[in-house]
Amino acid sequence: MHLTLRSHETAQRPARAAFLRGSDPAAWLRELSRWNLPAQQLTCYLVPESVRSVQVAGLFVIATGPVPADVLEPYGSEAAGRLYVPVQATLWPTTAPDELAAALLWPHQLLHPSIGLVGFDTDDGLDLATLLDCHAPRPTDWGRARSGIAPKPRLQQVRVLTPTVAEVVESFQQDVGTVPLALLPGLAEDQPGPVREALDNLRRRLLKAVLALVRWLPGLPSGRVMGALGIVLLVVMAFALLASVFAQLEKNSFSGLIVPLTLIIIRLWRSFSDKDASRPATHQPVAPARPGLFQRLEVWLGGHIKDLEQKRQNEIERLLHLFNENMEEALKYAIPLGGPYQDRGTAPQSARLGPRATDFNLSGLGGGGRVDAWNLDAYRRNLSLHYRAAANREIAAGRFKKAAYVYAHLLGDYQSAANTLDQGGFCREAAALYKDHLHNLPAAAKSLEHGGLLLEAAEIYTDLKEHEKAGDLFQRLDQPELAARHYERGVSLFLDNQDHPAAARLLADKLTDTGRAQQVLLQGWAGAKQPEVCLRQYFDVLAAAPGADLSPYVHRIFQQHTSASQRVPLLQVLAAVNEKHPAPALLTTSRDIAYDVISTEATAGNMACLTLLRHFLPDDRLIVADCSRFTSRQPLRPLVASTPFASLMAPQLDATVEWKSAVTHGHQWVAIGTRDDRLHLARGNWYGKVEYYSWLADMNGVYVLLVADEQHGNRILLRTSEALALETKQLPKTKHFSEALLVECPSWLPPWPVRVCLLPDGVVAAVTRAERLITVQRYTADGQLLPVWEHSMGTSDLALVDEERGWPCELLYHAGVFYTYWGHWLFSWSEHGGNNFHELPMGAVCQVVRSPYSEELLLAIDAVDGFLLWNPTHRGEEKPTLAFTTGASANVAIQFVSPAHLVVINEFGTALYRLAANGSELVRTIATNTEPIAVLPTINRQQFASLEATGRISLHQIEDEK
Numbered sequence: 001m002h003l004t005l006r007s008h009e010t011a012q013r014p015a016r017a018a019f020l021r022g023s024d025p026a027a028w029l030r031e032l033s034r035w036n037l038p039a040q041q042l043t044c045y046l047v048p049e050s051v052r053s054v055q056v057a058g059l060f061v062i063a064t065g066p067v068p069a070d071v072l073e074p075y076g077s078e079a080a081g082r083l084y085v086p087v088q089a090t091l092w093p094t095t096a097p098d099e100l101a102a103a104l105l106w107p108h109q110l111l112h113p114s115i116g117l118v119g120f121d122t123d124d125g126l127d128l129a130t131l132l133d134c135h136a137p138r139p140t141d142w143g144r145a146r147s148g149i150a151p152k153p154r155l156q157q158v159r160v161l162t163p164t165v166a167e168v169v170e171s172f173q174q175d176v177g178t179v180p181l182a183l184l185p186g187l188a189e190d191q192p193g194p195v196r197e198a199l200d201n202l203r204r205r206l207l208k209a210v211l212a213l214v215r216w217l218p219g220l221p222s223g224r225v226m227g228a229l230g231i232v233l234l235v236v237m238a239f240a241l242l243a244s245v246f247a248q249l250e251k252n253s254f255s256g257l258i259v260p261l262t263l264i265i266i267r268l269w270r271s272f273s274d275k276d277a278s279r280p281a282t283h284q285p286v287a288p289a290r291p292g293l294f295q296r297l298e299v300w301l302g303g304h305i306k307d308l309e310q311k312r313q314n315e316i317e318r319l320l321h322l323f324n325e326n327m328e329e330a331l332k333y334a335i336p337l338g339g340p341y342q343d344r345g346t347a348p349q350s351a352r353l354g355p356r357a358t359d360f361n362l363s364g365l366g367g368g369g370r371v372d373a374w375n376l377d378a379y380r381r382n383l384s385l386h387y388r389a390a391a392n393r394e395i396a397a398g399r400f401k402k403a404a405y406v407y408a409h410l411l412g413d414y415q416s417a418a419n420t421l422d423q424g425g426f427c428r429e430a431a432a433l434y435k436d437h438l439h440n441l442p443a444a445a446k447s448l449e450h451g452g453l454l455l456e457a458a459e460i461y462t463d464l465k466e467h468e469k470a471g472d473l474f475q476r477l478d479q480p481e482l483a484a485r486h487y488e489r490g491v492s493l494f495l496d497n498q499d500h501p502a503a504a505r506l507l508a509d510k511l512t513d514t515g516r517a518q519q520v521l522l523q524g525w526a527g528a529k530q531p532e533v534c535l536r537q538y539f540d541v542l543a544a545a546p547g548a549d550l551s552p553y554v555h556r557i558f559q560q561h562t563s564a565s566q567r568v569p570l571l572q573v574l575a576a577v578n579e580k581h582p583a584p585a586l587l588t589t590s591r592d593i594a595y596d597v598i599s600t601e602a603t604a605g606n607m608a609c610l611t612l613l614r615h616f617l618p619d620d621r622l623i624v625a626d627c628s629r630f631t632s633r634q635p636l637r638p639l640v641a642s643t644p645f646a647s648l649m650a651p652q653l654d655a656t657v658e659w660k661s662a663v664t665h666g667h668q669w670v671a672i673g674t675r676d677d678r679l680h681l682a683r684g685n686w687y688g689k690v691e692y693y694s695w696l697a698d699m700n701g702v703y704v705l706l707v708a709d710e711q712h713g714n715r716i717l718l719r720t721s722e723a724l725a726l727e728t729k730q731l732p733k734t735k736h737f738s739e740a741l742l743v744e745c746p747s748w749l750p751p752w753p754v755r756v757c758l759l760p761d762g763v764v765a766a767v768t769r770a771e772r773l774i775t776v777q778r779y780t781a782d783g784q785l786l787p788v789w790e791h792s793m794g795t796s797d798l799a800l801v802d803e804e805r806g807w808p809c810e811l812l813y814h815a816g817v818f819y820t821y822w823g824h825w826l827f828s829w830s831e832h833g834g835n836n837f838h839e840l841p842m843g844a845v846c847q848v849v850r851s852p853y854s855e856e857l858l859l860a861i862d863a864v865d866g867f868l869l870w871n872p873t874h875r876g877e878e879k880p881t882l883a884f885t886t887g888a889s890a891n892v893a894i895q896f897v898s899p900a901h902l903v904v905i906n907e908f909g910t911a912l913y914r915l916a917a918n919g920s921e922l923v924r925t926i927a928t929n930t931e932p933i934a935v936l937p938t939i940n941r942q943q944f945a946s947l948e949a950t951g952r953i954s955l956h957q958i959e960d961e962k
Helices: 024-034 098-105 166-173 194-219 221-245 253-279 293-323 327-331 380-396 400-410 413-424 427-436 439-448 455-465 467-476 479-495 500-510 514-526 531-543 551-560 564-582 584-603 608-615 623-632
Strands: 004-007 018-021 044-048 053-063 076-077 083-086 089-092 108-112 117-120 657-666 668-675 678-685 690-694 704-708 713-720 729-733 743-744 755-758 764-770 773-780 789-792 813-815 817-822 825-830 835-839 845-850 860-864 866-871 881-884 893-898 899-906 909-914 919-926 932-937 943-948 953-957
Touching: 004 083, 018 024, 024 053, 044 117, 083 089, 108 825, 117 467, 293 327, 293 380, 327 380, 327 400, 327 427, 380 400, 380 773, 380 789, 400 413, 413 439, 427 439, 439 455, 455 467, 467 479, 479 500, 479 764, 500 514, 500 531, 514 531, 531 551, 531 564, 551 564, 551 584, 564 584, 564 608, 564 909, 584 608, 657 704, 657 932, 657 943, 668 704, 668 743, 690 729, 713 755, 755 813, 764 817, 813 845, 817 845, 845 893, 845 919, 860 893, 881 919, 893 932, 893 943, 899 932, 899 943
Parallel strands: 083 108, 713 743
Antiparallel strands: 004 089, 018 053, 018 076, 044 053, 076 083, 108 117, 657 668, 668 678, 678 690, 704 713, 729 743, 755 764, 764 773, 773 789, 813 817, 817 825, 825 835, 845 860, 860 866, 866 881, 893 899, 899 909, 909 919, 932 943, 943 953
16 A cells, blocks of 8 residues: 655644754754753654665654644654654545554654655664763863953943933924014014114114103203203214114104104203303292193103004004914914013013914023013913913814923913923923923923833932832833842832831832741731731732642741730731632631630620621621620620710821821821821721821922812822822722722922812812913823813902912812912802902911811801801802901911811810801810811711821810800
8 A cells, every 4th residue: 555645734633743854963952952841751763865875864853742833844643653744744545543553564653755654663762962972071271271351241221312402492493484574464564674673672762761861850950951961962963863874774764753852952951051041030930831841851752652662562462363363373473471481681672573483492491581571461361361272272283392382482381381292292301391490300200201211210210219110110121130229229218117018019029029028027017007907918928829828827927926915906817818818728727816816805805806706707697696695795894984985086196207287088087297207198097997108208398288179089189399209009998998099199280389179080170370360270180281271360459469378278179160369368260250259358368178067168268367157159158257266376277077166276275166157156175285287077076086296186075065
């Protein structure tokens, strides 16, 4: 029987062998090493070229398992592994297995498409070790060797060369077009030439100089007046001569101005000469018939100057008209409205607007060149609206450079300019603006990271001591050594800050050093700060190992690392661990520990821990009822100190932290403080549960404010007086806290003293005021700038203070209306237009708080000379009404603690007031060890709490004492 092979496009059998072509043993060994299979699993045979030649054509290798899928010539087996054919071929004609087995002569046969059938006996197998040619060592003296050329140092990094400011500006100028002044739409026929423009400037200067002289002359003695008029006459004549020369180049000469000025000065000279010569002996009273010569001259000069200024105002009117017709063209002639880099000197004044480049110019921001200052008081509002509309249009069209030009050069809003550049992908330029002009290093680092400039971002994070973030970036840059170095620095900083959970997380997740992580967490379990968090994380690290059994570790922790005061917290941790990592052995060990701890505590009279037993008996449905029945049958034990509010617990916060302020959010509260110039945060509930978090940033000299509004989400903003790198903290939802909180310090927010507040849907609003113009900037949750809108306060009779009161200044938002204050004025304005303002006769406003108990908006206003209540949404109560006066010069904090009670903390102590329709009355004063820093409403409306700087939280009764 003659068997042949037929080829197919797909494999017909799995690959169990391979044919390695060639006669080079080194090539065979390299290929076999690539397979990564032990040599004991390989059987090799040499294959001849043909039946007529014994030259080696290749090596046939049979593996006990599958061979790699990418071998060049894979083979599969037939007849129980005795015949090997290509995987993409079949035998023809089809042969029955027993018939094929009877036809085979050797233990292994290879049917090659070109060589043919080759058989191998058992003794033909090749030992791979024979392919290695290892000669015997020769007696050579290697002591005479000399050191060669030192290898070149390894390449550590490749980075893009940072462009200079000039190169950045040149790249921005590519899309900028300028238009000659003569082509300004609307009045092209009236455009002045360069000569006339220069003479216009000289004319204005001469008129102002002569006007100043005319106002100065009447107060001089007559002798000096004659000399001054002579000097002025010479100057005017010289200017007349210069004007006559320029008249040959420009049709519009200045003879109409020079001749009247010359005649007036000559007339003044003669008048004073006649006056000195006459010297009358007596003075008769004479009634003035008309204004004197100086007065008439002053009026005449003022009229001409006013005409010139009117031309400048007409130009602004033309600019506003051009914005309505062609916004892009109008931007080329737009006038900057201000900014920290404006008005560095005074350029020659002009009655015309010249074109400007309409793209972002980084180098022009700090240059501070001379400018022609225009009086824009009457037009600032309209120009600002047009500029912001142009910026919004450019952003919508994707022209982010032009939008940045509008924000930076025209509006002086560098924060929005940098945000726009970052949004458009110009991250390097945005980072330069954040770093050099706004001094906001965290925002610069995030912008560089957003643009993929990881090395530059890592350098800034290193300067900010954000070593974990820097390590993450070096890890992405495939530089594990630098990343590990920064991770180690981060671990040291965390341990110095007593933040064991963060240090262990860095060790376990980033450095993969679980042993050190476990040691750090055990140290945290033995400490006073977050011991339960450390222990839970300790078991999580152990459970991450494959096939981990937590039961022996639980027993060791109970026996060797748990004090008597930690036994009940250990059960709480074990309850959470059994729920997260269920295992029969772990449950059994935890149940035995629970029996021991609960029986000991119950014997001592502590029945509260009986409720924990249900976590260790999940199949016993009656355990909860049994524990409740057992507790109810126990005799009542007298309380050591019976209080009317013993149901709530007021924990003592970490006394090593100097606590600054606190806010409530639902049924929990958040407090912030500093220790060793580091920021710390405590999160607690009213049942004694407290969690701690911390940051590594240097807080020396930095003020911090918590901005929270539970009506608009679970977000809490850390508002700092300086730009800091504070990472976002996720405060999770647990059995102790019914809501999760997000505490963050957005680097993209404008710096203080800009006021911020939370809006619905995660939007953040920032409000600034320039004179009587309020600007509202809104940002999405991830920092994208939304369309900006402005609101005018209207009347010019509004007297406002220009400086801020200090830190902080509140901004409140309710049902589409903003509420805030400047000086002794209260303001409210709507998103859809309309405003309201009230002048307070009780001095400047110091603080405004909202009542969390009123369905309508109810505000308490702390002024210098007293307190007022304001219910702006209630009809008939739009104006604030006097509530009471305290006599204190400054109040630390005010807070609503019930629908009808307000607590005030000032230099005299803590006072509780009852509010009524006809005013208020002092209920009582409350004595505390030290001056409280915050007042916190509790979940019990009959109680409130006060927080002291030492961390002491005390509960107080609201009910009036009789």
